[in-house]
Amino acid sequence: MGADYYGILGVSKDADESQLKKAYRKLALKYHPDKNSAKEAQKKFHDISEAYEVLSDKDKRAIYDQYGEEGLKGGGPPPPGAGGFGGGGGFGGFPGGGGGGPSYTFSTGGGGAGGFRPTDAEDIFKQFFASFGGGGGGGMPGMGADEEDDMGGGGGFGGRGGMPGGMGGMGGMPGGGRRARPAQHRPEPEKPPALERTLAVSLEDLAKGVTKRLKVTRKVTNPASGRTSDKILTIDVKPGWKAGTKIRFPREGDEYPNGAIQDIVFTLEEKPHPVFTRKGDDLVMTLELTLLEALTGGFSKVVKTLDGRSLPVSASSSKITQPGQEERFPGEGMPISKKPGQKGDLIVKFDVKFPTTLTAAQKAELKKILS
Incomplete structure (x- = not known):
């Protein structure tokens, strides 16, 4: 046999x-x-x-x-x-x-x-x-x-x-x-899992767009070219991109002995900002007021926008501002990536600071005023 x-x-x-x-x-x-x-x-x-x-x-x-x-x-x-x-x-x-x-x-x-x-x-x-x-x-x-x-x-x-x-x-x-001769069927190598990396970008760069150039070192299996090779990958970050956006580079990762090559996937991450917090396409910030400003109004403050402009925030003397109250400024938020030329809003939250102590005379005077 x-x-x-x-x-x-x-x-x-x-x-x-x-x-x-x-x-x-x-x-x-x-x-x-x-x-x-x-x-x-x-x-x-x-x-x-x-x-x-x-x-x-x-x-x-x-x-x-x-x-x-x-x-x-x-x-x-x-x-x-x-x-x-x-x-x-x-x-x-x-x-x-x-x-x-x-x-x-x-x-x-x-x-x-x-x-x-x-x-x-x-x-x-x-x-x-x-x-x-x-x-x-x-x-x-x-x-x-x-x-x-x-x-x-x-x-x-x-x-x-x-x-x-x-x-x-x-x-x-x-x-x-x-x-x-029947056609030879050569199965494709099983695709290895993608190489995951994060791409940290500031809110300022996400507001205007930026080009990032990243050097990656990949493993190769060709002895003639050495064990690793370097390459510069370019990412054009578009205005308005959000955290979690993925950018994939097919076959730019490590080579495997079976001939398969990894993809590289970058996941966008927003860097924390000292003033603004992003909420979708809107920007949120907190503006502190004294109790006197909140009760009597008549204040005028200036907020610096992400693109460096000065935005006035004020209240008339007849207006009382409640703790946690919000004021919305349309079109002063983040660019909307799927709607070129449009932006979200800026939301200003007022944080009213109360005094930690009052004298007996001050308390008596307040009772007189508020009663």
């Missing part, structure tokens, strides 16, 4: 896809030549990969289960549904054989499209860190899986049924004919 693929992977003949994957992953990590310098590691790794490539493909596995390794490499018949043969034709390797079915080639050469390269990190480590792709005709990256349909010179097997043996052949028999 040739190679015992089930024995090589250490699984039973009824092993399902997940069991095959688990067994392959464990053995591949153990015997990969980059991790195992023993002389027999490369051959062992090739055998493991070949076994998984066959058993993970339902068509190849069906042929192997019935005819063994020679059925795959020597022209065994295709599984049911792969094409019918007529009366006179036989199967390759059997008496009267007119031809064979699919032919699969495995090699350790580093060249052609069918070659399996056990030291190619891009191909091999995809299996360590990537989700396992494949399916019916896919197979593993870097492994050749050529389906041959060679038609003999004097005739051959077609959709109408078989011609008498000797008239033509399939699967490695002499003759002209055509060669059909």
Whole structure:
């Protein structure tokens, strides 16, 4: 029967896809030549990969289960549904054989499209860190899986049924004919989690917009370029951006051995301001008043805006200001990023400061006034 693929992977003949994957992953990590310098590691790794490539493909596995390794490499018949043969034709390797079915080639050469390269990190480590792709005709990256349909010179097997043996052949028999290669399915490496960083920006910069240039150092897997590389990333912060805004740079993070590259994501963070607090598109500030100012009015104060202008805040002498009272100044808040040219409001909250002590005379006078 040739190679015992089930024995090589250490699984039973009824092993399902997940069991095959688990067994392959464990053995591949153990015997990969980059991790195992023993002389027999490369051959062992090739055998493991070949076994998984066959058993993970339902068509190849069906042929192997019935005819063994020679059925795959020597022209065994295709599984049911792969094409019918007529009366006179036989199967390759059997008496009267007119031809064979699919032919699969495995090699350790580093060249052609069918070659399996056990030291190619891009191909091999995809299996360590990537989700396992494949399916019916896919197979593993870097492994050749050529389906041959060679038609003999004097005739051959077609959709109408078989011609008498000797008239033509399939699967490695002499003759002209055509060669059909199924498309190789190379699964994409599993995308690693993004590298998260914060970008602290002042309210002044968020009010007018600013350009930030950030130097990032990323890990690389190419020995020729060293272990790390530096790059300057530019972020144009737009007026009105809010805390929590995310800026993503695809494939600018660390490189992984399986060929995948991280994204870098910067999350905007507002620096605390000594005067203003942001609330959506509005700015909120607190303005202190003495009890006298709150009760008698007639005060006039100046507030410096984020862009450096002077904004007067006042109350007439007939107005009493309550503790916690607010005054709103439309259009003096933050720019609204989705509505160019528009701004939120400035909300001024009044904090009335009460005296901590009063003399007996002051209290008597207040009683007289307020009673």
